[in-house]
Amino acid sequence: MSFDTLFSQQPYGVTEPDKTPLMVDGLKELGEFHYQNCEPYRRVIDGLWHGRAAADNLADFPYLPVSLFKTNRMVSVPEGDLRITLTSSGTTGQAVSQILVDADTSMRQQKALASSLSHVLGPKRLPMLVLDTNSVFKDPALMSARGAGVLGIMRYGRNYVFALDEQLEPDFEAVDAFLEDLDGAPFFMFGFTFVVWMQFFEKFLDRGLDLSGGTLIHSGGWKKMIEHAVDAEVFRERFREKFNLSNIYNFYGMVEQIGSIFLEAPDGLLYPPNFTDVIIRDPHTWEPVPNGEEGVIQLLSLLPGSYPGHSLLTEDMGTIVAQDPDTHGWKGKGLRILGRVPKAELRGCSDVVGAKIA
């Protein structure tokens, strides 16, 4: 099976020419499986894609809009097999994605994540400093993306300590004790980019912490960070300067393809894991664009078995900056995220009524 073949390789270590045929085989299998087992998916394929759930070229596979998981219940296994429902974090009142996961898919997601993380953390579980509060876990059956994210990553650490208290305020004592106990041993940290910056970096700034033995992994997007004039480079630079921390890895991923994380390589680009690929599409023709050009990001992953999320059109813009550069062993497509697709409000004669009537 393609997933196993790809999975057995060095993480982030398969070149595009080697990866493509295996991805095509795996996606064919998944496409046909979902077509047979998920009625809403079959309707979409019949109604919009002439009934063809599979293709011979990577670029020819049908794709679903990510927001479909907000509006429709998409599931390809018997309801009784479902183990967990993952939801996206949304602002109040907005619809959230519902990702329905069974034991097999959950297992694959975990294996995938472990493989990606071990690439930067090494094979052994390390002591972990969670740059968040333990109150992010609410109802385990219906977890927020943040809670699920933290919990998902926590599997790969041990001796956890939370850097923030219930009110998201710094817990200086806990962090000091954590670092003391380490006695110089390597450790890792995880948090959401915005929380890491606002609640950890800013609040611990004057504590004189030495984090040189640590590795920081963070995710969650740069949208809010831009308002604080912080981009990936400033982020890295400031952490190096203030905390002597240089092992920092951002990642890009979404709950709809949880487990497939695009990790930031030393060149600053985001690389898909072996069983995941990315296509950039021209927003006018929807054809794939050559590397170097900007467009809408389509994500392909071999992980989603219990729901048809193997080929998704995102609402993010991006560009492939490098392919198989093989610097420090990173292979595949090097992606740069350029933000959300532009969307202005449509005119009309119904007023939007909010705090005031326009």
Next chain:
Amino acid sequence: MISEFTTQNKITADQLKDRLEAMACMAQKPFNKTRVSVAGALSSRLLKSEASRQAPQFVALGYWLRSAAIKRLRADFEARLTEGQVPTPRGLAFHLPPANVDTLFVYSWVLSYLAGNANIVRLPSDLPATTEWLLKTVIAVLEEADEQASNLFCQYDYRTDTNRTISAFTDLRLIWGGDEKVRQASGDPVRPDGLSIGFSDRKSHCIIKSDAYARLDNEERNQLAEQLYNDIFWFDQLGCGSPRTVIWVGDAKDHAQDLYKRLALHTEQKGYDVETGVVISKFAFANSKIASGTAQKGRAYSNQLSVLEAESDANILAEVHGGGMLWDVTVERLEDVLKLVDRHTQTLSHFGFEKKELMALAQAMVGKGGFRLVPVGSALSFEETWDGLPLLDQMTRRIVVRP
């Protein structure tokens, strides 16, 4: 505190009350000479202006206001009066136009102005440059005729008491902008003998007789596509009169695709721009409707135009999506159109039907909903009778004389 347009004069709450009291006595006879000539002057200014070249909606407004049209409006109005009736204005009219439809405030205001009322028009806080130009033109024409005192164009914050204060003096209030806006704005009472009219959310469709389309030649088909383009895309398909659905009456065969291809082509030629976010959102809408089984098939003819095929079923109207998202439905007979007609329906724009068929359809619509049957191409054209209400009649009262 409110600010008067153009002068930016600030009017305090006390001054506002004085002004409102004064305005209540400024009503005139319907269609008095000065007011008719103000409408005419505005018409010529709009038709001659440079700005109208960029804004076809200004040309439409100028055309609507030309002297001959006002004369006909007046004749129709007077023909509705019976012997021994003298029309008189209601008094002070208060207009709350929608935020986004840039010429509507003029239609609402000018009808009431011609009916003889004094008028207060509340404008949205952010005015696009074209709307601001239009407003300045209206005010300039009023000032030249020394008519500005009885017409106040203003802006104010909705969270203050201003709306309540004005409403208390109001004889006639016209609230445009959909259900939510009407609900919020009508919370403040008008005078005990006043009238408040809400223009709620409406949906519209286009009906085409398949046989009639089949008989059109190439040129005629392109013309129809062009008219349909105006109806659909002028207000990003979100106007109350913008068609959501094309309903083919009789087997449409390949004609539906033929028309949509022409429509897509015309839309592209017109340079109608659609943002990537809207294209993805239409794609998501199509996916969702097909996944749930509400629609059977979908096709994006271009980034501008997506079409969803469905059975004739009221479910298809539960949610709507503007910006070129069309439902395509085929029915056997004209009366099957009624399945898509309810109290939220406004306009059925039609092509290929005879007058007697349309009259029969209107008869069948009685008590169900739907207020206009107009030819394709005029779905968005404003008329004195709007949402089924003859507005001049709403804007006036009658003095009954029995000798």
